[in-house]
Amino acid sequence: xxxxxxxxxxxxxxxxxxxxxxxxxxxxxxxxxxxxxxxxxxxxxxxxxxxxxxxxxxxxxxxxxxxxxxxxxxxxxxxxxxxxxxxxxxxxxxxxxxxxxxxxxxxxxxxxxxxxxxxxxxxxxxxxxxxxxxxxxxxxxxxxxxxxxxxxxxxxxxxxxxxxxxxxxxxxxxxxxxxxxxxxxxxxxxxxxxxxxxxxxxxxxxxxxxxxxxxxxxxxxxxxxxxxxxxxxxxxxxxxxxxxxxxxxxxxxxxxxxxxxxxxxxxxxxxxxxxxxxxxxxxxxxxxxxxxxxxxxxxxxxxxxxxxxxxxxxxxxxxxxxxxxxx
Ligand SMILES: [Zn+2]
Ligand SMILES: [Zn+2]
Numbered sequence: 315x316x317x318x319x320x321x322x323x324x325x326x327x328x329x330x331x332x333x334x335x336x337x338x339x340x341x342x343x344x345x346x347x348x349x350x351x352x353x354x355x356x357x358x359x360x361x362x363x364x365x366x367x368x369x370x371x372x373x374x375x376x377x378x379x380x381x382x383x384x385x386x387x388x389x390x391x392x393x394x395x396x397x398x399x400x401x402x403x404x405x406x407x408x409x410x411x412x413x414x415x416x417x418x419x420x421x422x423x424x425x426x427x428x429x430x431x432x433x434x435x436x437x438x439x440x441x442x443x444x445x446x447x448x449x450x451x452x453x454x455x456x457x458x459x460x461x462x463x464x465x466x467x468x469x470x471x472x473x474x475x476x477x478x479x480x481x482x483x484x485x486x487x488x489x490x491x492x493x494x495x496x497x498x499x500x501x502x503x504x505x506x507x508x509x510x511x512x513x514x515x516x517x518x519x520x521x522x523x524x525x526x527x528x529x530x531x532x533x534x535x536x537x538x539x540x541x542x543x544x545x546x547x548x549x550x551x552x553x554x555x556x557x558x559x560x561x562x563x564x565x566x567x568x569x570x571x572x573x574x575x576x577x578x579x580x581x582x583x584x585x586x587x588x589x590x591x592x593x594x595x596x597x598x599x600x601x602x603x604x605x606x607x608x609x610x611x612x613x614x615x616x617x618x619x620x621x622x623x624x625x626x627x628x629x630x631x632x633x634x635x636x637x638x639x640x641x
Contacts, residue, residue, distance in 0.1 A: 322347075330535055333574035341539055348380075348536055352524050353388045359509035361522040362389070362478045369476035369519075370396045370424070371467055374415050374545040376537035377482035381525060382419060383540060385480070391423040395474050399466050400430040401459055402438025404550050414543050427474075429466055436630050443551070445628040455551035456559075458624055464521075465610070465621040471519040483523040486530040486566065489577040492584055493562045504584070505591045514596030517611035527578065608632065 317327040318338055326340025339347065355361065362368060368389065372378035382396060396419040398412045412428045419426040432438050437445070439462075443455045467479045488507070495503040505511055513520045525533060537544050569576045602611035605619035612619040618626065625631065 329539075332532075334529070334578055335575075345536065345539075348528060348532060349384050349387050351527055352384050355527050356388065356524050360513065361509060361524055362480070364390070366393065366477040367475055368394045368478050368480050369467065369471045369474055370394060370480045371463075371482065372396045372398055372415050372419070372426075373482070374398065374411055375482075376534045376542075376544045377484055377525065377530075378415070379418070379537040379540070379542040379544060380528075380533040381480065381482040382415075382422065382424065383536070383542075385524065386422040386424065394424045395476065396424050396426045397467065397470050398426065398428045399463055400428065400432075401463070402431050403440050411545055414545075418542065427470065429470065431462060434466055435462060435625060435632065437628070442624075442628050442630070449628065451627045453624060453627065454557070456557065459551075461620045461624055467521070468518055468610075476519060479519050479521045481521060481523055482525055482533075484525045484528050484530045484533050485577055485581060486563070488523065488526050489566055489581055490559055490562045492581065493566065494558050497558065497562070505588050505595055508585065508588045508592035510589060511592040511595045514592075517602045527581065529577070 317329060320326040320328045320340035320343050321337040322339060322343040326342055328338035329341055330339045330344045331337075332339060332344070366389075368385070370378075370381060370385065372382060385394065396415065398415055400412065412426075416426040416428070430438075431442075435442075439455065439459055442458050445451075446453055446458070467481075470476075471479045491507060492504060495501075495507065509522065509526075512522060528536075534544075566577060600614075603614055603616075604610065605612045605622055606617050607622045608619060610619045610621065616623070622632075
């Protein structure tokens with residue numbers, strides 16, 4: 315079977331059908347289009363500036379390879395450091411697997427740092443989850459994972475003098491989070507998702523998401539067609555207790571399947587609708603109180619930050635900070 319010609323260049327063979335635009339693209343045009351969309355999104359909100367030092371959170375999954383590849387085309391790779399966090403979960407990533415990302419990062423001239431939960435907090439995520447269930451602590455694995463990963467990113471960003479923490483969240487991730495915030499009626503959470511609000515923080519290194527308008531199937535196609543050794547590890551805790559995120563994910567797949575472009579249009583609408591609120595939040599950032607144990611910024615009602623509280627619940631105290639470089 316011969317493939318039809320590319321909708322854009324007419325010369326290449328169209329390998330990739332893009333339902334939300336109706337285009338059939340050759341690999342070269344698809345790759346160029348994804349890079350341009352990311353470049354435009356970065357410029358539109360000022361996600362980072364040319365002189366900025368970026369810390370890229372890379373897990374080894376498709377999104378992170380795509381992030382590394384795309385950013386190396388739009389930013390000075392000498393100002394980028396990649397960070398891999400090894401949580402320590404059954405079937406999860408190990409130091410050996412992080413070496414694959416390391417090789418690619420360094421081939422682009424990007425330094426790579428590997429940090430594990432065990433080095434950082436004295437236990438793996440799996441050990442924390444086991445201890446939490448033994449002690450009857452009502453915290454979900456995703457809470458430990460999310461809060462403690464963010465803590466590592468923040469500390470590494472400060473250590474490395476980064477201006478931005480860059481994560482590989484794609485459009486599907488963002489649309490799910492937005493829908494969850496809507497379903498919970500969490501207006502503030504919704505506004506905080508806006509790139510303008512995310513950049514306004516004084517207490518944290520701003521976290522930005524350059525792939526926020528790229529569909530998950532597109533990051534997968536990009537990474538796969540580029541030939542990256544993608545780790546497709548599914549989180550073992552995903553189906554343990556069906557979360558709101560999982561339900562939102564399934565509902566959104568159905569919507570997108572029947573009306574391609576739905577998620578993109580929803581996020582574009584939210585970007586416009588929420589911008590005034592995000593700007594006003596940015597004009598009056600609140601000075602946050604400090605955690606009594608670690609000194610990190612925390613919410614006004616807390617004595618300990620969420621990270622310290624979680625660690626305390628499973629009988630851990632912070633181990634001295636360490637980073638290790640894979641060979
Ligand atoms: Zn083409
Ligand atoms: Zn703390």
